Amino acid sequence: MPSLGADMDEGTVIEWLVKPGDTVARGDVVAVVDTSKAAVDVECFDSGVIEDILVEPGKAVPVGTPLATIGTADGATAKPVPAKPAAPAPAVPAKPAEAAAAAPSAPVPPPRRRPPVVGPLVRKQAAELGVDLTGVRGTGRGGAITRADVQRAARPRTETESPPRAKVTPYARRLAKELGVDLAQVVSRDGIVRAADVRAAKPAPQAVKPAPQAVKPAAPVVDRTATMRQATAKLMARSKREIPHYYLSTTIDMSVALARLAELNRDLPVERRVLPVALVLRACARAAEKVPQLNGFWNSEGFEPGEGVRLGMAVSLRGGGLIVPVIADATGLGPVEMMDRVRDLVTRARGGRLRGSELTEATITVTNLGDRGVESVFGVIHPPQVALVGVGKVLERPWAVDGLLGVRPVVTVTLSADHRATDGHTGARYLEIVEKLLTTPEEP
């Protein structure tokens, strides 16, 4: 059982995607593991043939428990899969993602059946309606299951037979799908279902609440909100118990960076436009490379520098909770690439489709509350890391330049750092470099 984040003590295999006898390569997704936060695709750390599955689905086991054994290619010895906690060297898990990003044509593991992507509210609704989510096709972003999908899946359960198929116009069919209207329930004037009929049949918002008689005895549902709260509570309490934090803050003129963004975005379609956060994350990563004392881990022997910058990015989930996917090799990315990575990770983090390697071994973390309208955030370090960067909202503020007062877009970037690992002087240098990177033309 690999450690999928600093706050994970145990995990439950939801599903094995391989069976004994299957040949696997390092980086293949072999199982889906439920942590307190999300269902995560777990990759294999070795190549060979699966010999034994040691942990059956549904059983919670501590981090470090062998899940299966793999016979190496020559058939000699069996090696336990995910043997030690947080096992891979930081460079290892980066590779598959890198390869996939660089060469889309490179051989990738065949698509496998995945667990449904579903938010906590939708999960609750499904439990109330007695809908088995594994059979529901998601129509939301990234294949996420929406409330409408659940309702659609719930409806047939209450009907014993389907009426004869009516003629439906293509637009009406599409509309019905989007609105979650069951075409069998649509009344048409002349036997042909049109868009207007579909709209007329659309359930009123109140009607979507499950009727009392439809409620099945609630299946035991993991209350993710509570377990996630517990995981965060444990990690944050440990941080404040063990880490003597110091805090620094600086306000940065973003006019150069935003001008660069406008230029970049002019030629990009809406779905690839770069948001200010990508430039700030990029500057944070590059500054961490220049100040390696803040990029790494504090352990019993003292400070251990990270290999490369693996930038953790705190992502809030709909319905509450926090998950921290990792941007591997964050210093090598241009602004558009950085934005693509951020968008992809955020979307999949919220959809519950991250890979294990995307949740481990962050060397420094950034929390961005810029969308929530706060000016600054002083975060709590995620042990064993030694620094956390906080990014606030980009705001227009009076700003003095060359003795003149003007209005500029500014952002407040803060640093929470572990005083055991560094002193304020080092932290100050870090923020200075972030500022320099964001205010130098051509740099952001």
Added chain:
Amino acid sequence: MTPDEARDMIQAALLTVAPDAELGDVAPDADLREELDLDSIDFQAYAAELSKRSGLPVTEDDQRRLTTLAAGMTFVSRAS
């Protein structure tokens, strides 16, 4: 496009980023980002979805303006 069709299109686009959203309660001029707790990445995905469904390009100015249901209605009603 009729107002009904425009509204349905916006609703469908929003549901892809906020699967648990209840749009019935959202006022036409309320800020969708606040009402539905969308961050800038969600909001960009919504604008992209609206562009895809309506077939209209979303400029940066459009993207800035699309923050309310009413603005969304105005935008998609330009589609034939």
